[in-house]
Amino acid sequence: MNFFLQGLTMGIAYDAPIGLANLFVINAALTQTKRKSFLTALIIIIFxxxxxxxxxxxxxxxxxxFEWLQLVILLVGSLIVIYMGINLLRSQTTDISGEATPEMTVIKTITSAFVVIWFNPQAIIDGSMMLGAFQVTLPAYSYPIFITGVGIASILWFFILNAVVTKFKDKFNAKILRIINLICGAIIILYGGKLLLNFFTLLMH
Structure with missing residues (x-):
């Protein structure tokens, strides 16, 4: 039980800081129907x-x-993330009801979520340092228990985040939602810009 709790708390610390995944889930909860936002949270959890x-x-x-692998992920990931941010800035929201929001197909949700989670090499390296370093301190038999705790933390975090935002989204009118979209879009573009800067920095070394 102790190893499970360690994994649970480590998982929350791993997911809680505001990042692309959290912004992705928040935006889906605000702009999509309850069913679609739940599906988005589920897909994010899986990745x-x-x-x-x-x-x-x-x-x-x-x-x-393999430095070339870092370069490929940095370049492709940064460009796709910036593109996602620009699309969010350009989106026009006139109503916060699910019927008024653009249709987001399951395939598009899956590919976008994959990019958000897997095309951020900094998150991969940070996560490896955080979880990988912790692995060294654990006995081998505890690995499944610990990583199960991390997985449960991810499920709890993103489902609760989705539920809270969905519950209170009716308090937002179209103007406020548009401002939120602009803020989220700008932050996502900054993330992408940082990744692109990291690409050029790594390329010049």
Whole structure:
């Protein structure tokens, strides 16, 4: 039970800081129907847990070993993230009801969520340092218990975040929602810009 609680608290610390995944879930909860926003949260959870598993078992070490892989992920990821942010800035919201929002297909949601989670090498490396370093302190038999706690934390965090935002989204009118979209879009573009800067920095070394 102790290892499970350690994994649970580590998982919350891993997911809680405001990042692309949280912004993605918040925006879906504000602009999509309850069913679609729930699906978005579920897809984010699946990719988030898969990344946590990969970090725990050492993908960060692989990225550090192969610099070309870092470069590819940085370049492609930064461009796609910037594109997503620009689309959010350009989106026009006249009504916050689900019927008034643009249709977001399951395929588009899956690909966008994949980019948000997996095309952020900084998150992969940070997650590897956080979870991978913790792995060293654990006995081998506790790995499944610990990583299960991390996975449960991801499920709880994103479902609760989605539920809270969905519950209170009716308090937002179209103007406020537009401002939120602009803020989220700007932050996402800044994330993408930071990734692109990291790409050029790594390329010049």
């Amino acid at each position: 988030d847990i898969s990344l946590a598993f990969a970090c725990f078992f050492g993908i960060g070490a692989i990225m550090k070993k």
